[in-house]
Amino acid sequence: MSMSRRSFLKATVTTAGALVVYVNTAPLASAKAAKANPMPFIEMAPNGDITFISSRSDMGQGSPTSLAQVLYDEMDADWDKLVAVKETWANDISVYNDPLGTIGAASTFIGWFNHREAGASLREGFKLAAAGLWQVDAERLITEKSKVIDPETGNIFHYHELYASLSTLYLPKVPDYKTREQSTLIGKPLPQLRSKERVTGEAEFGIDVTFPGLKIALLERCPTFGGKLASFDAADALKIKGVRSVVEVENGVAVVADGFWAAQKGREALKIEWDHGALANLSSEMISEMLKEKLDQPVDSNPEPGDAKAVLAAEGGKTLTGHFSFPFVAHATMEPMNTTAWVTDDKCEIWSPTQSILDALNQAAKFLGRDKNDLTFHRTLSGGGFGRRAQEDFVIEAVDVSRKSGYPVKLIWTREDDIRHDYFRSMSEMRISAKMNDDGKLIAWDGALGFIDTSPYHFSPRDRGTKRGRFVGSAGIEPAYKIPNRYLAYGMAELPITVGILRGISHGYTNFANEVMIDRLAKVSGRGPIELRAELLSENERAAIVMKELQVINDASPLADGMSRGYAFAFEGVPGRPYQYYSGHMADVRRLEDGRIKVHKIWVVADHGRVINPQSFKRQIHSSIVFALSMMRSGKITMKNGQIEQGNFDDYPVSLIGEGAENVDIKLLDNGAHPMGCGEKMQAGLQPAIANAIEGLTGEDVTGIPIEGLA
Missing domain, CATH: 3.30.365.10 (Aldehyde oxidase/xanthine dehydrogenase, molybdopterin binding domain)
Known part of the structure; x- marks a missing residue:
């Protein structure tokens, strides 16, 4: 039957301490109707304590904290009422509208959709439940710190008094989200959840x-x-x-x-x-030669725009060709x-x-x-x-x-099991030929990549054996820059070697090669490395701002005697879409008395959209620096007779927490765009910036990792 808004809101008295609002949802059961508690992200106790249910795996990266901030901010919950974090149990994507995979630094990216929706729905659900009890219009009510308040009467309901009603309550539509000015928790450097449990040993791994x-x-x-x-x-x-x-x-x-x-x-x-x-005689050297052959045997290519090969073959200008080799790299997680x-x-x-x-x-x-x-x-x-x-x-x-x-x-898995039977980052070979004209403009780029086919081992079963599954091995081959003549191609070796995703996936080697080439091209043409990049990125507003900020930092940081400086840019995504990030990197290196090379300082300018938790974001950048340097020092897995030669930290060492750069300076450009994660995204820019600084110090080409003599 038909029901008025007032009768729809009418509620019964509480039973056994829990408010139950009986509603007829039929009039609101349209395509725009939304549950008041659409996704089970919280549990609320009778005293108001809240348990946050984490949809994301907690590996120390801080995603659950940031997601809780998004949810609590939108629902106007009292952060001090957050007493525990619980891992999710769900057996269907539809429960959270989320595949629940903690990969690709996408936790915050996806959480900005579903955690905001859940928080806003909870907030409006609490208001609707209170309005029904008070028999007032919900639009006049306000919320703050886990309370619904009627400003006209001073009446207050605490969220826990209304929570039980939400399971039966529907909203007319998904509510509007808060504006940036209305946020109380987003952007705050709140401490990471569960830190105490980790320190005391109470946390269960x-x-x-x-x-x-x-x-x-x-x-x-x-x-x-x-x-x-x-x-x-x-x-x-x-x-x-x-x-x-x-x-x-x-x-x-x-x-x-x-x-x-x-x-x-x-x-x-x-x-x-x-x-x-059949692989009983296979070695790393054989795979390397195989991949070099694949550079000229592409399975996929993009010859546009222009005609790069013709421009490269023409007389005039300055042409450079760079060859880069990258070994297998293991994850070596501390918990096997x-x-x-x-x-x-x-x-x-x-x-x-x-x-x-x-x-x-x-x-x-x-x-x-x-x-x-x-x-x-x-x-x-x-x-x-x-x-x-x-x-x-x-x-x-x-x-x-x-x-x-x-x-x-x-x-x-023992440590030996873990290293020898890993899903390694693929070995790869890359060759780039590029040309600057006599005016110092980059006019042609020919990039070729060879890697082991990642698609049979793709982390997502639905993408195994597909072109999408190759993305893990080929992503980032396309440079960020606008180049009038460009040709890109990749070839693959099909081998039964488990290769998969490792922090930054293939951006770790494709962008490494791309960015080392850009610094070399700037040098031979007499251009400044930042100046050249800024020119090539001028039509991308966010990227251009990053380079402008990096230039300001560079100008304010004179290079000390005995130091060499390198630069790099990293990106992902397409302008106009939510999934995009941009970061500029600068590194100073120096030679120690024992002849080794030390990274003295790293600067990072990061535009990853709106920053949910700046402390967590910066923490991830610091950890990324240690991870990047570890790979650059000793990230090399080799094969002989079809078997991995390394097996533990004695022959595959990983860097300690104190073995990062001597100094780190981070600037976050919070422009309010859709927030992105950070964890894996830094690898693509940190390593080439360091490599470019080392080239300047030694005068020798860096052709991949690891780099001998890096302290």
């Missing part, structure tokens, strides 16, 4: 999961890529005290034991014969891969520090041949991710071992 009856499992995998199990003898392993079971699984042979030591000794006692397959799984005939429960909870859930269900609704998945904290935990292999292995052994198991 995947490797901390335990319960009575849980066994520890280690898996022996074929050391050769493309190899497989031929046979094995478990007799000696089963004699080890504490070993409960040895089972053959899809990826090798698993030892299940009462504890880690017994599992490790049991694995060492296995007698295994491997069929090493692990997953706990308990599979029985009628249930499957999983605990894992995954970056992609829905993909992991769906693939586990598919592997078991069960409905995903019959699986329960607990996402834990992660001790670093960098893209590695977006793959679901370590989840499926644990499920496989539990099902085959009959035990609940925590499958732990």
Whole structure:
């Protein structure tokens, strides 16, 4: 039947301490109707305490804090009422309108959509519920610090008094969002949530999961890529005290034991014969030559605009060609891969520090041949991710071992397992030829890239084997600059080597090569490196502002004696669309008395849209500097006879927290645009800026990473 607005708002009295608003939602059940509590991002206790439910994996990067700020700001919640953070449980994208994958520095980008919507809906829902009880127009009510206030009467309802009603309450439409001036939490340097739990050891990471009856499992995998199990003898392993079971699984042979030591000794006692397959003689040197050949065997190309090859072949101007080589790089997260799984005939429960909870859930269900609704998945904290935990292999292995052994198991990867069976950043080769005319203008660019096909191992199952799946290996080949004649192409080697996403994906090597070439071109043409970049970016307003700010910093920072300075620019996205960021980088290096090269100072100018939490943003830039320098010092994985040669921090060292740049200066350009994440985006600009500074110091070309002698 028809119902007036007043009767729609009419509410009953409270029952058992919880307000229940009975409403007929039919008149509002249109395409624009919206739930008052559309996404389960919070739980509210009777005393008003709020638990924030994090839709994103917490790897220390701070995304849950920023997302809570977005939600709380929009709903006008009292930040001091936030008492806990809980990991999400959802088995469907529609629950949050979000794939729940913590990748691509996209947490804030996506959260700006769904967390704002949820917060605004909650805020207006509380007002609507209060208006129904007071029998007043909701539009006259205001909210602040978890309260609904009627300014005309002074009446107040606390959010927790109204919370129970929201499950049955619908709004006429998704509410309007706050203006920037109305924000109270966005832009504030609030401390990271769960810091205390991490410091005190109370925080539970995947490797901390335990319960009575849980066994520890280690898996022996074929050391050769493309190899497989031929046979094995478990007799000696089963004699080890504490070993409960040895089972053959899809990826090798698993030892299940009462504890880690017994599992490790049991694995060492296995007698295994491997069929090493077709790659038994493959080496890094062979792959490098293969990829160099692929530079002239493109599978995809873009010959526009203009005719770069003809311009490069013509007389006049200055032409440079640069060759760049990049090795495999491992993630080496501080917490190695692990997953706990308990599979029985009628249930499957999983605990894992995954970056992609829905993909992991769906693939586990598919592997078991069960409905995903019959699986329960607990996402834990992660001790670093960098893209590695977006793959679901370590989840499926644990499920496989539990099902085959009959035990609940925590499958732990040793450090050697973690490095040798990683989803590496692909080896790559890049060649760039470019030409400056006699007036110092960049008029032609020919970029060729060779990498190992990433599509079979793409983190998203739906993109495996597709052109979209190659993006991980080819992204960033197109420079940011407007060049009248440009040709871009890439070729791929198809090898059964697990290559995947690593912080910054291929931008880490494509933009490295592009930006080193720009500094070289500026030098041979007598142009300033910032001046040349600014000219080529002049039609992109946000990029131009970044370069202008970098120029101001450069002019105000005279180069000290014995120092060399390098520059770089990094970007992603298309002007006019929400997903875009721009950053300018400047680095000073000097030579130490022992001959090594030290990064003295790094400047970063970052336009990543609106800044949710400047402290968290800057923290991620600092961590990115350490990560970038670690790769530049020692980020090299090599292969011999089809097997990875490195296995631990003695032969694949990672930098310590104190081994970053001596000084860091960060300027955030908060222009109010759609906010972007930061974590992985810095790699593309930091490394080439440092490389360009090193070229200036040594007079020698930097042709890739690692760089010998970098302190």
